[in-house]
Amino acid sequence: MKLYRTGNGQYVEYEGSYYRVPELSWDALLGHDDLLGFLHSIVNPGHLAYDFFSAQIAAPIGSQEVWAAGVTYYRSRSARMAEARDAGGGDFYDRVYSAERPELFFKATPSRVAAPGTPVRIRMDAKWSVPEPELTLVIDPRGRIVGYTAGNDMSSRDIEGENPLYLPQAKVYDRSCALGPCVLVTSEPLPVMTPIRLEIERQGKTEFSGATTLAELKRPPSVLVEYLFRENHFPAGAYLMTGTGIVPPDSFTLLGGDRIRITIDPIGTLENVVVQGPLTGSD
Ligand code: DO4
Ligand code: MG
Numbered sequence: 001m002k003l004y005r006t007g008n009g010q011y012v013e014y015e016g017s018y019y020r021v022p023e024l025s026w027d028a029l030l031g032h033d034d035l036l037g038f039l040h041s042i043v044n045p046g047h048l049a050y051d052f053f054s055a056q057i058a059a060p061i062g063s064q065e066v067w068a069a070g071v072t073y074y075r076s077r078s079a080r081m082a083e084a085r086d087a088g089g090g091d092f093y094d095r096v097y098s099a100e101r102p103e104l105f106f107k108a109t110p111s112r113v114a115a116p117g118t119p120v121r122i123r124m125d126a127k128w129s130v131p132e133p134e135l136t137l138v139i140d141p142r143g144r145i146v147g148y149t150a151g152n153d154m155s156s157r158d159i160e161g162e163n164p165l166y167l168p169q170a171k172v173y174d175r176s177c178a179l180g181p182c183v184l185v186t187s188e189p190l191p192v193m194t195p196i197r198l199e200i201e202r203q204g205k206t207e208f209s210g211a212t213t214l215a216e217l218k219r220p221p222s223v224l225v226e227y228l229f230r231e232n233h234f235p236a237g238a239y240l241m242t243g244t245g246i247v248p249p250d251s252f253t254l255l256g257g258d259r260i261r262i263t264i265d266p267i268g269t270l271e272n273v274v275v276q277g278p279l280t281g282s283d
Helices: 026-030 035-042 074-083 090-098 157-162 164-171 221-228
Strands: 002-006 009-014 017-020 065-070 103-108 120-122 133-139 145-153 177-185 195-202 205-213 238-241 259-264 268-276
Touching: 009 035, 026 035, 035 145, 035 177, 074 090, 074 157, 103 164, 103 221, 133 177, 133 195, 133 221, 145 221, 145 238, 145 259, 145 268, 157 164, 177 268, 221 238
Parallel strands: 065 238, 120 268
Antiparallel strands: 002 009, 002 177, 009 017, 065 103, 133 145, 133 238, 145 177, 195 205, 195 259, 259 268
């Protein structure tokens, strides 16, 4: 069951039809004791909606914080070790990959999150920027995974590689994160063979494409959530990006105008265009 947040309220997509979710804020939905059961109760002719396609899809987030896990795929460990070699950082990326405690970091407040179809940004003071396509866990205030969305953990690799203490600047800035297009609400874990695909289009041509599967994710999502909720309360719930398993070659950097597509089949495709510089009023 797919839950969309739009400029026109919330909709549920189920078996090809759309249903209007009666007035409940996004935070109230995530706080629901039985979100999946509640959404199933809406799937009836009384709530059928025919105006979904005229609604502007918004990022599927209310007042939740976005957190991220790092170095959860072998590919990410290797890329990070290479970029931090001159800073003497190779060793601790390897250590965190095999340590019991995961790397978790704060990623974004809701205002820094780009909606599907709106720009994500690269920093003016960065020379090496990449998207990171990541399965993102949607967690309710009780610490239960209630759904999944696609996420883009935009990253400045030169800033991160210069000194690991610069990680927050490499990761957290305006529109450094995108989420969407919907939340797949389910009580089942996603199959391990679920593919995550990244395509970067430049001037109408594919500049980079890559794929991985959840089978490459080293740590179970439930373990990442358990660490996130240790000593932390999230009254509105939280989002947790699970790390990237796709890293473009070191010669690649994003440019303004690039189009990024992140596809996780049961969720859909999250698409954003890259901007370097200030956003215009309409962004
Ligand atoms: O440790 C740096 C960040 C790693 C990251 O964002 C990832 O592996 O996805
Ligand atoms: Mg990441």
